[in-house]
Structures are given as C-alpha cells and as structure tokens.
Amino acid sequence: MSRFAHPAGDRHAEPPPHERPPLAPADLNRINPAIWPRTAGRADGALTIGGLDIRDLAREYGTPLYVLDEDDVRSRMRDYVTAFAGSDVHYAGKAFLCKEMVRWLQDEGLGLDVASGGELAVALSVGFPAERITLHGNNKSSAELRRALEVGVGHVVVDSYEEIARLGYFAAELGKRPKVMIRVTTGVEAHTHEFIATAHDDQKFGLSLSSGAAAEAVRRVLELPSLELVGLHSHIGSQIVDTAGFEVAARRLTALLVQIKEEHGVVLPELDLGGGYGIAYVEGDEALDVKTIADSLREIVRKVCTDAGLPVPRLTVEPGRAIVGTGGITLYEVGTVKDVEGLRTYVSIDGGMSDNVRTALYGAEYTVVLASRESDAAPMLSRVVGKHCESGDMIVRDCYLPADLVPGDLVAVAATGAYCRSLANNYNYLPKPAVVAVSDGRSRVIVRGETEDDLLRGQL
Template identity: 50%
Template sequence: MHLYGTQTINSKGHLEIGGTDTVRLADEHGTPLIVYDTGLIRSRARAFKKAFSDEGVPAQVAYASKAFSCLAIYRLAEEEGLALDVVSGGELFTAIRAGFPAERIHFHGNNKSREELRMAFEQGVGCIVADNFMEIGMIGELSKETGRGMDVLIRVTPGIEAHTHDYITTGQEDSKFGFDLNNGQADEALRILSETPGMHVLGLHCHIGSQIFDTEAFGLAARSLIGKMDAWRREKGFVCPVLNLGGGFGIRYTEDDHPLEPDEYVRSMILTVKAAAAETGYPLPEIWIEPGRSLVGDAGTTLYTAGSMKTVPGIRTYLAVDGGMSDNIRPALYGAEYTAALANRMKLPHDTRYTIAGKCCESGDKLIENARLPETSEGDLVAVFCTGAYGYAMASNYNRLPRPAVVFAENGEHRLAIRRETYEDLIRLDAEPAAVGKEGMR
C-alpha cells in the first residue's frame, strides 16, 4: 500500500491526511467526501517553481485548473505564486471571484464563445491561447470594440503522440485542438495576428497529452516548436519571447505507475530547449508549463461508506459504496485504475479482493476491479486514493445524487472548501411544473 504526501496511519489504525483523522472527517462531513492534502499541493507547486529558479531560467508555472476548480483552490494557487490556466467563462468567473490576479490568467479552450472572450478582455486576462481561425477573428474584433490589446499564444499540434490513452492524447495532428504546425496553419495564424491591431503574439503553445511518465515526448515537442520559432525568425524577423510546453506530467494511481519528480520533468525540458536554441542561435525563450493533475491528483482522497455486498460464486464479490461514477466517472469513461484501503482499519492485512461498485444504476459503475481490502462490513470507511484530478471536476448529478463535500486538510486542521449538495440544491434550477387540467397540457 502506497501512502501519499502527509498521509499516515495513527495509533487507532485510522488513515490521517494533513494531520487529521479521516474517520473524524467522515463523521463530521459525511460521505462521499473528498479530502485534499493541501500541504502536498503546495510542495508540488514549489518544486516546479524551484526547478526553474535553480537553473536560472525565466518561467511561469500555471495551474491547469480544469483538473479541479473552486474558489479555495484558486486562492491556494494565488498564495503559491502560480499563474492560472482556465478553459471557460465559468472557470474565469470563479477565478476572478476568488481574487486571482487577472494578469496571471491564461484563457484556453477550443470553442470560446464571443461572450467568454469579451469577459477575458473586460477582466484584463494575461493572455489568450488562440486555438482556431474563427477565434482569432473574434479576438481582433473584440480588441477593436473594447479598445484593449491582448497578448496571444498560438496553440499548435506538433504531431507528437504521447504514450497515453486516446482520449487524453492531444498533440497529434488529428486533434480538435490548435493549428497544425506542419501544414501552414500556424504560419497563417501568425500572419493574421501580426496584421491585427492590438494583438501581441507571445509565442507557441502545445499540450501533447496526459499521464506522461517520461521526458522523450516533451523533448520532441520542444525541438519541433523551437524549429518553427527559428524559421519565423529567419523568414519573418519575428522572435517569440515565450514557449509554452503545456502539462501532462503523470502521477501514481497504482503501483504500476512510475512518474518522475517535478524537477526531473522540468530539468529535461530546460536542457532540451537550451540545446535546441543553442544549435540555431535562437534567444532562450521564457518557458511556461501548465501542471494540473500533477499538482492536485494524488493530493485528493475520496472517502466512501461501504454498503451492500453481493458475491457471484467463483467470479467476484461486489462491494457497493455510497458514491461512484457520479463523483468519479474516469473508470467508466476510459478505464482509469485506482487503489483503495479501509481508512478505519488501515493496520489489518489488505488481502481480500473486492470489486468496488458505485450506486448508480449502470452496470459499468465500478470504481476498482479486484481492490485489496480487509474483510469489509457495512459502514466501513473506504478510501480511494489519487482522486484529486478530474473527480469533482467531472462530477454529475446522475440519478439525482448530490455532489460530495470537499475539505482541505493541512497541519492538523481542516476547512470546508465545497459544501455537500442537498436535495434542495438538486431542484433549485427546476422550473415549477405547470398545472395540468383535464384536457392535458397545452
């Protein structure tokens, strides 16, 4: 069993996170409950930043907040001096409400609406990552309408396919994101932006995928982008001050995952960018990265209460919990794997196999196949590790299940970050049903 960050086992045999007993947290806040080890998030953020500063390389580390967004996590990111990557008007609105400095916000997304882009101009975001030609046209129009300029990064697909699941691979040529680097689209994007008043092109951006465990793909992407930037310098006299290599750094979901430490990813990037720039005499650009999952993923643990069990003789025993695909759709969506433990009986041998199933009315609502736990009874507290990224962010009210509460734990204290939804919350947006007379609804 692998423990993460500040996780420990106390004298009662209970799992502790951030110095707080998870059994007490579940008693106080109910389950399902997502507990974030904010000390681990802070240490990861500082490790990414320190890796750049140790090498004396100008950089910007932006939290890719699609992994998990709320007021509290944006405030934590601001406290740690991070920039912020948002991908929708809703994320931008939340960040501004959290008091996050707009000038440190990068606005991403492959289908930004005119209203979302207008919000970005009105709030004065630090840059927009341009994803397609229609968007470039809207940015230019809004710049003219608002009388405000805008820094822009051009997102490109460098043709690099990272070794990851098809659904989370984004850097290959056949992608819904960005301009193709090799067929002239990126060159045309630069031309249009350069001729549009108020636009200031910072450089190139790419994101090649997620859950990447080596540095080879990042190196190939960096060399590809530096090559294009050098061509623009030679052919157009334009030098890009920024190179954004995105995120996608892997984390350990199971014992089969072997991620690198943050400084290993960063140092490899720096070495590659320096080498590629030196080979062509290109001025070293400022390097931007966008860790999301690698900041919050293994900092999150979901606590569930064990419920019913069903044994299929000779096949498996199902252990149902009081959540499931409504708060973690990743296993059903693309076969994501997790590990679990009994948070209230951590010291017992975890040698009984269960298939941990959710309570949604779907046969595919299974969180973990062949989870190893002690012999489990109704009411036990099941902890599923590494749920901090794309768990709550992708949660739904399927089957009208309320979304769970979220707490932040650190240094023996905890605070509520997101309250649990109530049944009243579930119907809050419903229109009142119209009265139906004898003749039926008209």
C-alpha cells in the same frame, strides 16, 4: 508507462485469481507514500490525513467525501515554483478549481490557466491578478473573449482561424491589445489513453504544424495590429511519465520559430510546453519528479534553440494533476458486499461514477484501502462499484480488499484530487459531495456538498 485498462467495449481477458501475485494481509494496510497524500498514515489502525482520523471526518461531514491535504498541495506548488525558477508555472485549473484553491495559488506565486468563462469567474471572484491568468479553449464564446479582454488576462491561447479574427475584432473594438499564443498541434503521440492525448493531428485542439495551419495562423495574427503575438503553445497529453515527447514537441516548435523569424523577421519571446505530468495511481506506477522535469525541459529548450540560432524563450509549464492529484482522496462507506462465487466480490459504496467518472470514461486505475481499521484477514479479489443504475459504474475495477470487509466499513480511494470533483455530475440525482481541506489537525469545508434542494433548484 501510465496504467490504463482497455477502453470500454474492448473487454480484455483478466487472469484468474490464482494467477495474480499473492498478497500478504499487511500489504492491504500499507499506505504507499508515492500514491497517498504526504501527510497520510495510520493511527490506531485508521487512515489519517493532515493529522485527522478519517472516521472523524466521515462522522462530521458524511460520505462520500473529497478530502484534500492542504499541506500536500501547497508543498507541490512550492516544488514547481522552486524547480522552474526563472520560468512561469501556471496551474491548470481544469484539474480542480475553487475559490480556496485560487487563494493557495496566489499565496504560493503561481499563475492560472482557465478553460472557460466559469473558471475565469472563480479566479476573479477572489481577486486573483488577471495578468497571471491564461485563457484556453478550443471554442471560446464571444462573451468569454470579451470578458477576458475587459479584465486584462495575461495571455489568450488561440485555437482556430475564426477565433483569431473574432479576438482581433473585439480587441480593436475595446481598445485592447492582448498577448496571444498560438496552440500548435505538433503531431507528437503521447503514450497515454486516446481520450487524453492531445497533440496528434486528428483531434479538436490546436492548429496543425504538418499541414501548415499553424504557420498560417501566425500570419493572420501578425496581420492584426490589435493582437500581440508573443509565443507558441503545445500540450501533448495527460498522465505522461517521460520527457521524450516534450523533446520532440520542442524541436518541432523551434523549427516553427525559425520559420517565423525567417518569414516575418519576428523573434517570439515565449514558449509554453503545457503540462500533463503523470502521478502514481497504483503500485508500480511511475511519476515524473518535478526537478527532473524542470531540468530536462529547460535543457531541451536551451539546446534546440541554441542549435537553431535563436535566443532561448521564456518557458511556461502548466501542471495540474501533478499538483493536486495525489493530495486528494475520496472517502466512502461500504453498503453491500456481494460475493460472486468463482469470480470476485463486489463492494458497493455510497458514491460512484457521479463523483468519479474517470474509471468509466477511460479505464483509470486506482488504489483503495480499508480506511476505518486495519485487518489481518486474507485478501479477496474485489471490484469497488457505485450505486448508480449503470453496469459501467465502477470506481476500482480490480483490487484486493480484506475478506472481513463488512457494510459500514469506510474505504478510501487514493489520488482523486484531480479531475474527480471537476468531472462530478448528478447522474441518478445524486448530490455532489463536499470538499474538505485538512491541515495540522484542522478541517474545513472549501466546497459545500450539494443537497436535494440544490438538485431541485432551477426546475420549473
């Protein structure tokens, strides 16, 4: 199961320090390969990634700093393409997107899911093939739909009756006939945080299967000659660590495929089961193995379609976090170390909820280590907090760090490649950090860090 703290407002009682599992100093220095990038390790005591000492990265680029292991990310792309051979793998760009990331996707043969006109613009700016792009979104603007039609995106996933009518009108006006998928709310409850579970009926995404809205959406698309209905789409949530929910969703979608065949005489050739595959954030977390995911999902789709007397549709999956999450870390410098006697030590770093809002948003948990050196000091119960004027500004709510931690030390937070830079903000007018890619002993900026001039640009 994925690990989440209780949502804000539900303050749960934490066990006192003496009831927590004892840690040896060596545990604090360990770099668990399930949590950290594939090239991560230690050399002369310091954390290294991509063959580079993080102390050198901090000196050259400053902190906070997002560090992305290019070899890790590319290898996970290849893992998915290999495991899902014969199916389509579309990277969920919302996890993290920039021009260089799009180039890696193109190199490794993946498609791309975008959820806005801005994400589409990033992909098009480096010549990514439009036919390998799928446009998502629960409230796509008229401009976004028109742009998608004009450039010829491969698929548009429709999310409402209004959007079906709007897309059909624009397609007829422009002389286009886009391939359309209907996002179906299957009613599957993913075992994850409420804010990232997306397939239960009471939420903004999709068209409900149980209410008949999805079936009605099929009728409306088929009535429009300017739209080509090719399949159904489902996304049951994020940070999912077992495939049981996907099986239930596949069975319910297959029942709708049968209904479509019986009612309309149409056999849809595609089925998109979304993404949301979980990664490990802290010790004890489980992560879905890509081969296990692929074998399981293909067998699920094959079996349910065969049982229903349908041809097996072409499967599409949409990993995002599972590709980029583990390959990214965030590097910070410690500013203050404040002991609150009898409770814990507050370790303040030079970033915070502006570069990682996930802890404040839905109680995400992370692994943090002293990165600039090793230590044999005793563990101290700590909370890693940011510099924002907000009591909920936490990066790691509950962790152990060495008791000899001092201002000026560097700490690294693992598994921040997904949804940290994407959700970054300028609260308290902090500039967003740079993103640096590392590989084979070399580093380069792939997203420039913001300056004060950037923060003031646009103000009158």
